[in-house]
Structure formats: structure tokens, C-alpha cells
Amino acid sequence: MNKTPLTVNGAEKLRIELHRLKTVDRPSVIAAIAEARSHGDLSENAEYDAAKERQGFIEGRIKEVEGKIANAQIIDPRLLDADGRCVFGATVNLEDMESGQAVTYQIVGEDEADIKENKISISSPIARALIGKYAGDIAEVQAPGGVREYEIIEVRYI
Structure with a gap:
């Protein structure tokens, strides 16, 4: 199986969930x-059916999380030596070339992605x-509304 990249924080969140x-x-x-x-008769026991269904969900999620942890390639952004390049785990400050709006994103694994946390x-x-x-480069992003351009202001490994 292929290794899935995961940050140290993402791996810790999965361990806590498990x-x-x-x-x-x-x-x-x-x-x-x-x-x-x-309560007796199981054939018409809705509580029993609901509890068994919940048990199936919990056991499935345990297997899923264990699999993700087992196949994780844990990457600590602080230990990266990428010479200022945007890589997995990097925190990138961007400026929208059209609106001038500044935004900061961290590039993380699929399971860690949360736009509310950038x-x-x-x-x-x-x-x-x-x-x-690298910082100073322009990134062209294919968005639903067309191509958007972002200038990379700073790349950090935190």
C-alpha cells in the first residue's frame, strides 16, 4: 500500500480519536x-437495532483510523529542508493578485484538511x-470561476 502523508498534528489527532x-x-x-x-424480545427492539448499528459504525471507524495510522508517512514541517520551496507541511502566505487579499494556508494530508483552520x-x-x-512566484489556480493568480509572499515550515 502507498504511504499517505500526514503532519505530526494530524497523526496525533488520529491517535486521540482512536x-x-x-x-x-x-x-x-x-x-x-x-x-x-x-428488555427481552430482540425481533422488535429498536434500541437493540440502533445500538448494533452504532457498534458497526464504531468498529468500522476503528479499522479505518488504524489503517490510516499504519499507512501514514508522518512529516514534521519543522524538520524540512526544502530551501524555501512549497512542499507538504509548509505554511504559505499568499496574496490574491486580483483583490489584493492576503491569505495563509498550510498544505496537509487529505484527512487533516479543514478550510476553517486554513x-x-x-x-x-x-x-x-x-x-x-518559491516566495515571489505566481501560482495559477484553476478555480470554478476561472484562473486565479496568487503571489507567494512567504513559505514557512512551522
Whole structure:
């Protein structure tokens, strides 16, 4: 299987989620199943059906998170030596050439992407346009409304 890039913070969030799933969610759903079983007839027991469905979801998510952690290539942006190039994990300050608006993004893995936190996926159009470029370069991003140009102001590894 191919390794999936993940930042140190992203890997830690997955580990925390896995711990919660195994130590909190799994035991609570097992208790809910036991409680529903104690009510007798399982053929028309909606509580039992809902608890079993939730258990299936939790077990599936545990397998998914374990797989992501096992196949992760954890990259610490602070340890990168990319000579000012935009690479995975880099935090990039940009300026929209049309509006002059400044924006900052960190290029992260698929599972870590969260636009509210200014974290964009390595496979997003903006990240693909930035990869390999340096401060002072212009990145052309194919957006739904047409091509947008961003000037790279600064590349940091934090």
C-alpha cells in the first residue's frame, strides 16, 4: 500500500480519536447493547437495532483510523529542508493578485484538511498549484470561476 502523508498534528489527532473510540465509544455501545438485550424480545427492539448499528459504525471507524495510522508517512514541517520551496507541511502566505487579499494556508494530508483552520489538502487545486514554487512566484489556480493568480509572499515550515 502507498504511504499517505500526514503532519505530526494530524497523526496525533488520529491517535486521540482512536483512543476515544476504543476506550469511550466502544464500551458505551457494548453497555447499550446489553441494556437493550435485557428488555427481552430482540425481533422488535429498536434500541437493540440502533445500538448494533452504532457498534458497526464504531468498529468500522476503528479499522479505518488504524489503517490510516499504519499507512501514514508522518512529516514534521519543522524538520524540512526544502530551501524555501512549497512542499507538504509548509505554511504559505499568499496574496490574491486580483483583490489584493492576503491569505495563509498550510498544505496537509487529505484527512487533516479543514478550510476553517486554513489547512488545505495536498490534492486540492490550490496546493497542486503551489507545490514546488518559491516566495515571489505566481501560482495559477484553476478555480470554478476561472484562473486565479496568487503571489507567494512567504513559505514557512512551522
